[in-house]
Amino acid sequence: MEKYDAIVVGAGAAGLFCAAQAGQMGRRILVVDNGKKPGRKILMSGGGRCNFTNLYVEPAAYLSANPHFCKSALARYTQWDFIDLVNQHGIAWHEKTLGQLFCDDSAQQIIDMLLDECRKGQVALRLRSEILEVSRDEDGFTLQLNGVTVGAERLVIASGGLSMPGLGATPFGYKVAEQFGLNVLPTRAGLVPFTLHKPQLEALQTLSGVSVPALIAAQDGTTFRENLLFTHRGLSGPAVLQISSYWKPGEWVTVNLLPDSDINTFLDAQRAQRPDQSLKNALATLLPKRLVEVLQALEQIPDLTLKQLNPRQQAQLADSLQRWQVQPNGTEGYRTAEVTLGGVDTHGLSSRTMEAQAVSGLYFIGEVVDVTGWLGGYNFQWAWSSAWACAQALAAE
Numbered sequence: 432m433e434k435y436d437a438i439v440v441g442a443g444a445a446g447l448f449c450a451a452q453a454g455q456m457g458r459r460i461l462v463v464d465n466g467k468k469p470g471r472k473i474l475m476s477g478g479g480r481c482n483f484t485n486l487y488v489e490p491a492a493y494l495s496a497n498p499h500f501c502k503s504a505l506a507r508y509t510q511w512d513f514i515d516l517v518n519q520h521g522i523a524w525h526e527k528t529l530g531q532l533f534c535d536d537s538a539q540q541i542i543d544m545l546l547d548e549c550r551k552g553q554v555a556l557r558l559r560s561e562i563l564e565v566s567r568d569e570d571g572f573t574l575q576l577n578g579v580t581v582g583a584e585r586l587v588i589a590s591g592g593l594s595m596p597g598l599g600a601t602p603f604g605y606k607v608a609e610q611f612g613l614n615v616l617p618t619r620a621g622l623v624p625f626t627l628h629k630p631q632l633e634a635l636q637t638l639s640g641v642s643v644p645a646l647i648a649a650q651d652g653t654t655f656r657e658n659l660l661f662t663h664r665g666l667s668g669p670a671v672l673q674i675s676s677y678w679k680p681g682e683w684v685t686v687n688l689l690p691d692s693d694i695n696t697f698l699d700a701q702r703a704q705r706p707d708q709s710l711k712n713a714l715a716t717l718l719p720k721r722l723v724e725v726l727q728a729l730e731q732i733p734d735l736t737l738k739q740l741n742p743r744q745q746a747q748l749a750d751s752l753q754r755w756q757v758q759p760n761g762t763e764g765y766r767t768a769e770v771t772l773g774g775v776d777t778h779g780l781s782s783r784t785m786e787a788q789a790v791s792g793l794y795f796i797g798e799v800v801d802v803t804g805w806l807g808g809y810n811f812q813w814a815w816s817s818a819w820a821c822a823q824a825l826a827a828e
């Protein structure tokens with residue numbers, strides 16, 4: 432049997448980073464992954480440029496049944512630490528918007544950086560490996576892989592969530608947690624587009640591709656101010672992806688399609704200047720023309736001139752544009768979701784080391800844990816921070 436100090440399951444963001452750090456501190460580490468290549472999600476991320484962290488990382492940007500859990504790891508290995516590493520590797524980057532940092536060139540550079548760090552730590556990497564069985568005795572953990580048995584005192588689960596099964600996602604991490612008696616909270620797709628009920632979808636079909644700035648609110652009062660995109664399946668764009676993590680089936684979201692304008696002040700001013708102008712043309716200076724046409728066809732915008740619009744109609748119009756109530760039919764699910772909400776219950780883990788409190792030597796890091804960030808580099812930062820915390824623990828004793 433091949434023996435290591437620790438085996439890391441998952442050659443994704445968290446697994447590679449943890450292995451590299453622990454390896455560089457003198458531990459013998461094996462990383463096992465089911466894929467042909469390491470870091471497949473990293474390669475797809477950020478539209479191929481990997482939004483690797485965010486300048487404004489803070490615990491409030493993470494969803495978890497225990498919102499305090501992420502604080503320690505995020506404070507000990509910060510976005511600035513990761514930016515330093517990226518700089519050491521000479522990777523050029525830029526801030527796109529809202530503190531989101533992307534590679535100038537390609538997400539492959541982040542994978543190459545992680546692999547280079549793994550080489551410095553003499554980390555062994557076994558790809559295309561299926562894990563048939565995990566067992567534990569007084570010497571540690573034994574993993575039956577296809578063709579070989581490997582063992583280690585410590586086992587780190589970094590196998591990610593369920594989103595994008597096409598990129599190798601499996602429920603492996605949740606199964607291991609359950610096998611060792613840990614609680615796993617129900618999972619659901621996050622950062623995912625909404626689908627709409629058929630009549631509404633048909634009514635909005637011609638808007639596919641139209642994007643507007645919006646202020647979007649969930650029923651719990653969470654709001655995001657980003658772009659909303661109409662698609663042929665429903666609604667997407669950063670505003671919708673963000674709010675999807677706060678939405679539950681059956682709930683409504685409220686959309687303000689004119690987050691930067693006071694519609695009443697605007698219409699009053701327009702009416703004073705050009706009373707015979709059609710309402711439609713006036714609104715087309717604020718909103719995409721196609722959207723105005725569709726809303727008129729749906730009788731949300733009356734076919735009137737500005738001087739014909741009475742105060743009651745104006746109030747109704749303001750309501751439908753600034754408090755548009757949408758009840759999604761559902762989401763596009765794990766097939767297109769960027770993340771998985773829920774997962775290994777943090778109440779059973781140490782926030783300092785990521786070790787299971789009831790099973791010494793067993794660690795969970797990255798997305799498999801019930802910590803999910805906003806869109807914008809927050810999820811990778813959780814992968815780096817939780818991996819770093821775990822690596823310190825692997826090197827400590």
Ligand SMILES: Cc1cc2nc3c(=O)[nH]c(=O)nc-3n(C[C@H](O)[C@H](O)[C@H](O)COP(=O)(O)OP(=O)(O)OC[C@H]3O[C@@H](n4cnc5c(N)ncnc54)[C@H](O)[C@@H]3O)c2cc1C
Binds near residue numbers: 441481
């Ligand atoms: C399309 C897309 C774009 C994204 N863009 C961004 C972004 O720009 N910024 C951001 O912060 N986040 C982004 N995310 C989220 C981010 O990719 C994840 O949060 C992050 O990769 C989680 O890291 P991880 O190491 O925990 O899991 P992963 O990176 O998913 O790695 C898990 C690894 O475990 C392996 N594995 C799974 N099951 C098994 C098994 N049974 N046996 C062996 N190996 C297994 C998988 O093959 C994979 O290599 C994006 C996600 C997607 C899907």
